Amino acid sequence: MFHPLRVSGIERLTDDSVAVTLAVPPDLHETFRHRPGQHLNVRYTVDGQEIRRSYSICAPATEQPAAPALRVGIRLVDGGAFSTYALKELVVGDAIEAMPPMGRFVLTPRPGQFAAVVGGSGITPVLSIASTLLAREPDASFCLIRSDRTAASTMFLDEVADLKDRYPDRFQLVTALSREEQQAGLPSGRLDRERLTALLPALLPVAETDGWFLCGPLGLVRGAELALHGLGVDRSRIHQEIFHVEDGPDAPAGPRIETPAAGTLTATLDGRSGKWPVQDGESLLETVLRSRADAPYACKGGVCGTCRAFLVSGEVRMDRNFALEPEETDAGYVLACQSHPVTGEVELDFDR
Structure with missing residues (x-):
């Protein structure tokens, strides 16, 4: 069921992305209280056409009596009707219809060592997961391996830096840029299966890590999954969410199925x-x-x-x-x- 929510804040993150905050009325507080890692399905009518999209919540999960925090990250997609609208026309005070938070790419805070491999806007749900975990569970640590094209295109730079400042002993950050050299850190290039297989064991005990969260484009997620399998990680400890799929050999569209007569x-x-x-x-x-x-x-x-x-x-x-x-x-x-x-x-x- 969709509910109209007012836009209470819009923050420009990069040239092609924004964070949009939605205000939740008191009577819907429990309806819209999210688990860390969940997303919102939103609906809006543009030029008479109904558009539905799914956007992950980047804000930490709140508990009673605090009001739910609904802040989503939106990156511009070529030809994307809603993302174009959000970046160019959406203003504070506009109403967007949203379904209650949903999704199973979540982590309930508990003690342990956790890690994530993310690409681009895949940082969005993982930011909620990591910030909630570190704030609520003093016996938990989190390692974030993120890949972006350039520093200027990296979403939530300030929020991730804040986690590093607040939890220096429990939050580890490794950044790879595919199209730009860094003064320090990893050399430029994509985080593919081969590179991750060599990198991850140098960062943490891979197979003993309590949970792995993979989020981003299909190629990155599949490569990270294969690397983790090769390093002995149990399937039950790997959680993934795909943010973008392009048609190609790794993403077959599949044939149209002829349905049975009188089905x-x-x-x-x-x-x-x-x-x-x-x-x-x-x-x-x-x-x-x-x-x-x-x-x-x-x-x-x-x-x-x-x-x-x-x-x-x-x-x-x-x-x-x-x-x-x-x-x-x-x-x-x-x-x-x-x-x-x-x-x-x-x-x-x-x-x-």
């Missing part, structure tokens, strides 16, 4: 069930949206996980999946925006 979808959403025919080639999310405009979605690209649903019965095929962990798919969850029926009858439950 039908039964779906439960907000306690109400319906049954509809599946039109040839459409995704199960598209089937639901023809009758239920309140069906949850944001990116429609298999990245954000907003349309996650439990497959009650039948069989489906997903074109792509960059949002669900293997444990989730093993448990029966699918992405409705990427799912096509393989059997004539399919049932989904969006409420589980």
Whole structure:
């Protein structure tokens, strides 16, 4: 369910990114209290067209009685309707509709050693994770390995520097720039699998680290995941969130699936069930949206996980999946925006 929230602050971070703060009215405080690492799905109408996007919350997670802090980082995307609007037209006082915070790329503060490998705007949820962890748990430490194009394009420089100043013994920062040499630190270049395999063991005990958080473009996240697997990290300790996927050999679009004759979808959403025919080639999310405009979605690209649903019965095929962990798919969850029926009858439950 979407709620209108007023923009209370806009801060320019770089030439192509801003941080937007949304004010939450008192009656919605508990609805919008986020866990560190979660994101907001926002909705806005631009030139008569409804646009939905997903943006991670960078602010530390708050607890009662403090008001929830909703500050999201937005980077300009070429041709991006909402990011262009946010950077060029959005002003304090405007209203943006937002769903309550969601997402499973989270860390509940606890003692231990944690680390993250991030690229570009992938710093956004990890900033919330690290700042919340270090503030609430004195027996926790955090190592941040971040990659950016140049120093000028690096988001949240001041916030990360503040963590380094406040927690000098518990926060470690390593920065790599792909298009610019640094006076100190790593030589320029991308953080690929080979480079991370050599770098990480010099920073911390890789396999014993309690949790790894990977966030950013697909290539960086996949390379970091492979490096960690090669260094003996257990799969359960690796958490990832993809921020950008380009079509290519690593991200196949998948064929359009021809649905069975007389195929039908039964779906439960907000306690109400319906049954509809599946039109040839459409995704199960598209089937639901023809009758239920309140069906949850944001990116429609298999990245954000907003349309996650439990497959009650039948069989489906997903074109792509960059949002669900293997444990989730093993448990029966699918992405409705990427799912096509393989059997004539399919049932989904969006409420589980």
